[in-house]
Amino acid sequence: MSVLARRVRPEDWTPIGVDELEANAMTVVRSTGNRSVIAGPGAGKTELLAQRAAYLLQTGTSPAPQRILAISFKRDAASNLGARVRKRCHRQHAGRFDSMTFDAFAKGLLDRFGQALPERWRPSPDYEIMFPTDRGYRDFLQQSLGAPPKSVGTYADIMALTVKQFERRHLFGSPLPVDGWSEPSPGEWAADQYWQSSLHGGKKSHLSFPMIGRLAELLLRLNPMARDALRLTYSHLFMDEFQDTTQVQYDLVRAIFLGGSTIVTAVGDNKQQIMRWAMAMDDPFAAFDSDFKSKRTPLYNNYRSSPELVRIQHVLAQALDAKSVKPVSKTSATISGDSCAIWDFSLPEREAERLAAFVASEMKVHDLGPRDFVLLVRQKAADYAAVLQPAFAAAGIPLRNEAGQAGAIMLQELLAEEASELIISVLRLAMTKRAGRHWTECQEALGSLRGIGPDDEIEQDRFAKELDAYAMRLGRDYPTPPAGPGARKLIDDALGFIGRSRLVAAHPAYGQGDWLEKVLTSAATHLAQSASGTSDWTAALDSYEGLDAIPLMTIHKSKGLEYHTVIFVGLDDGAWWSFSDDQVEATAGFFVAFTRAKQRVVFTYCVRRGTRTKIATLYELLAQAGVQTFKIG
DNA sequence: TCCCAGAAGGTTTTT
DNA sequence: CCTTCTGGGA
Numbered sequence A: 001m002s003v004l005a006r007r008v009r010p011e012d013w014t015p016i017g018v019d020e021l022e023a024n025a026m027t028v029v030r031s032t033g034n035r036s037v038i039a040g041p042g043a044g045k046t047e048l049l050a051q052r053a054a055y056l057l058q059t060g061t062s063p064a065p066q067r068i069l070a071i072s073f074k075r076d077a078a079s080n081l082g083a084r085v086r087k088r089c090h091r092q093h094a095g096r097f098d099s100m101t102f103d104a105f106a107k108g109l110l111d112r113f114g115q116a117l118p119e120r121w122r123p124s125p126d127y128e129i130m131f132p133t134d135r136g137y138r139d140f141l142q143q144s145l146g147a148p149p150k151s152v153g154t155y156a157d158i159m160a161l162t163v164k165q166f167e168r169r170h171l172f173g174s175p176l177p178v179d180g181w182s183e184p185s186p187g188e189w190a191a192d193q194y195w196q197s198s199l200h201g202g203k204k205s206h207l208s209f210p211m212i213g214r215l216a217e218l219l220l221r222l223n224p225m226a227r228d229a230l231r232l233t234y235s236h237l238f239m240d241e242f243q244d245t246t247q248v249q250y251d252l253v254r255a256i257f258l259g260g261s262t263i264v265t266a267v268g269d270n271k272q273q274i275m276r277w278a279m280a281m282d283d284p285f286a287a288f289d290s291d292f293k294s295k296r297t298p299l300y301n302n303y304r305s306s307p308e309l310v311r312i313q314h315v316l317a318q319a320l321d322a323k324s325v326k327p328v329s330k331t332s333a334t335i336s337g338d339s340c341a342i343w344d345f346s347l348p349e350r351e352a353e354r355l356a357a358f359v360a361s362e363m364k365v366h367d368l369g370p371r372d373f374v375l376l377v378r379q380k381a382a383d384y385a386a387v388l389q390p391a392f393a394a395a396g397i398p399l400r401n402e403a404g405q406a407g408a409i410m411l412q413e414l415l416a417e418e419a420s421e422l423i424i425s426v427l428r429l430a431m432t433k434r435a436g437r438h439w440t441e442c443q444e445a446l447g448s449l450r451g452i453g454p455d456d457e458i459e460q461d462r463f464a465k466e467l468d469a470y471a472m473r474l475g476r477d478y479p480t481p482p483a484g485p486g487a488r489k490l491i492d493d494a495l496g497f498i499g500r501s502r503l504v505a506a507h508p509a510y511g512q513g514d515w516l517e518k519v520l521t522s523a524a525t526h527l528a529q530s531a532s533g534t535s536d537w538t539a540a541l542d543s544y545e546g547l548d549a550i551p552l553m554t555i556h557k558s559k560g561l562e563y564h565t566v567i568f569v570g571l572d573d574g575a576w577w578s579f580s581d582d583q584v585e586a587t588a589g590f591f592v593a594f595t596r597a598k599q600r601v602v603f604t605y606c607v608r609r610g611t612r613t614k615i616a617t618l619y620e621l622l623a624q625a626g627v628q629t630f631k632i633g
Numbered sequence B: 001t002c003c004c005a006g007a008a009g010g011t012t013t014t015t
Numbered sequence C: 001c002c003t004t005c006t007g008g009g010a
Helices: A023-029 A045-058 A075-088 A102-116 A134-144 A155-159 A163-171 A186-200 A209-222 A224-233 A247-257 A284-292 A307-320 A348-365 A381-394 A411-416 A418-431 A436-449 A457-477 A486-498 A500-506 A515-531 A537-545 A583-594 A616-624
Strands: A035-038 A067-072 A097-101 A234-239 A263-268 A295-298 A340-345 A373-377 A399-401 A550-554 A563-569 A597-606 A628-631
Touching: A023 A045, A023 A295, A035 A284, A045 A067, A045 A075, A045 A234, A045 A263, A067 A075, A067 A102, A075 A097, A075 A411, A097 A102, A102 A209, A102 A224, A102 A247, A134 A155, A134 A163, A134 A186, A155 A186, A163 A186, A209 A224, A209 A247, A224 A234, A224 A247, A234 A247, A247 A284, A263 A284, A284 A295, A307 A340, A307 A583, A307 A597, A307 A616, A340 A348, A340 A616, A348 A373, A348 A381, A348 A563, A348 A597, A373 A381, A381 A399, A381 A550, A411 A418, A411 A515, A418 A436, A418 A457, A418 A486, A418 A500, A418 A515, A418 A537, A436 A457, A436 A486, A436 A500, A457 A486, A486 A500, A486 A515, A500 A515, A515 A537, A563 A583, A583 A616
Parallel strands: A035 A263, A035 A295, A067 A097, A067 A234, A234 A263, A340 A597, A340 A628, A373 A550, A373 A563, A399 A550, A563 A597
Antiparallel strands: none
C-alpha cells in the first residue's frame, strides 16, 4: 500500500527537525528568485539548503515531475545533503532531489550527449578518465610538442610556457571555440595540441575532469534542445561551498541555466576560500550576483561554537573581511577554563605525551569519545602521525591519520565507497548483537539494489527472511574477525550476497576499469588490519570505521566538519612556509581550522619545528583576541 | 652507480 | 622553509 506524500500550503510550512531558522534563512527558504547566501562557519548553510528542498518539494513550489539539482564539490558533501533531505521528506518528494558532485554532473552530460559533439571535440564513447599532474603537463610541453607553425610562433615561445599558465589560462581558461582557434597564440596552439592528442591521439580518448567540464559546456552551448531539457527538468538549482567554484564549473552552470527559469541558490563563505591555488575563481559570488541578478542574503547565527569561541572567531574574521558582522552564538559553553590557548613545548615527543594525557583526561571529565577531538595540521599529516601515534597509543587512544592509505586507496575514500559501506553494514548485522539499527539500514539498501519497492510488503518480508538466514550462516562461519587472508574470503562472501552485478548496475563507476577490485582489495586489507589484535567483532568493525580513534588530518580535509575540541599541532613558520605567498588564503586556512571547534581550540608550538616570525600576524590576531600562551615543557 | 646542484613539492577534488 | 626528487656528469 502506497502512502501518498501530503502537500503542505506554503504559508503552513514549518522547518523540520530543527528548533529554529533565523529570519534571513527563512527568507531564503521561501525565496522565489536567485539568491547568494554568504554566511560564516556553523551558520547552517547546508541545513538551509536541506530545509529549502523540503519546502519546495512539500509545498509543490517545485511540482512533480520537476526536480531540484544540488551540486557540491565533494562526494561526502553531496551524499550528506541528499541524506538530510531524505530524512526530512517523504520518499516521493526526496526522489525528486538530485544531489551530486560537479564532476558527476558534467560527466553525466558528456556521457548522454557527448557523441553529438562535432568531430573535432568528440571523445571516443569508451573514453578513459585521467588525473593529470604538473609533471604530466611539463613532459607534454617539453617532449610531445615540436616546433609550432611559423604563423604561431617559435619553438622558444612554446618552451617559455609555464605549466601553471598552460593549465589555467590556455587549457581551461575560457570556453572552447567550436571550430578551434583561428589565429592561435603559442599557448592556444599548445593547448589545442593537448586537446587533440587527448581526444584523438589513441584508440580511446583520455579526459580529465576539467576537460569533461569544458566539453559539457561546449555541447550544451551547441545543443539548445539538451540545454532546454535540463532547464525544464530542474526548477531549482543549489550550489554548496560556492566560494570554491572553478571557472570551468561556473561556465558550465552559466551555459545551462543563465536566461532560463531555473531558480538558483548559491551558498558559501569567502572567508573559508582555501582552494584558490587549485583553480577556484577569485570571487565567484560577485560573478554570480552580476550574471544571475541574484540577491545577497547574509546569515547571522552560529549554531556550532560557544559564545567565547565566536568572539575570538570574529577577530579572525575581521582580518579577512573588515565588514564582517559578529555572529550570534546559539550554543552555550560546556567547559570551564580557557576556550583557546597556545601551548609552547620544547620537544615534539613531550608535546605528544602531554596532548595524549590531555585528551585522555578530557574524555573522562567531559564524557567524550575520541571522535569529539581532532588533531589538525597544516601539511604532511603522516610525519606528525608518526610522532603522535605512539604517545596516544600509550595513553590507550588509537590515532588515525585520515589521509592514510588502506592498500591502494586512501582510508577516507574507502570508507565512503558504497561497496565498503554495504559490506560493513552486512557485517554489523551478521556479527554484532543488538544490530537493530543496522537491520533497517541494510534491508533497505540491499532491497533497493534488488529492485524491491519499499512498499512491496510481500517481497520485503521474503527478503528479510533471506537476509536473516544469510546473516546466521555468516555469523557461524566467521565467529571471530579474520586477521589474515580470511578477510578477503569474507569480503567476497558478503559481496556475493549483495550481488556483484547488482552493485555494478547501481554504481556505474564500478564497471569502469578495475576500480571495484581495488576497493575490495583495500577493504580486505583494512579489515584484516582492523581485526588484528581483537577477537571481538564490534571492536574490529569500530576500528574499521575509525570510531575508536582520534582523527588526525590537514585543515583542508577538515573543511565542513566539526569537533568538540580542536588541537592544531604546529603553529610555526615551517608548517606555514607559504604564508607570505598568499596571506589571505593562509589566514583563511587558519580561520577554517579554528572554526571547526564547538568548545575549545588548542594551538601548539614547538621550537624544534621552527620559528614564529613569518606568521607573527596569526599570533598577533590571537593575542588581540586575548588568547594566552603557556609554556608547557 | 654515485654525487651534486638545482628544481620541485607541500595544501585537493573528481567515475 | 625544509625535504625529496631529478637529471646530468663523472
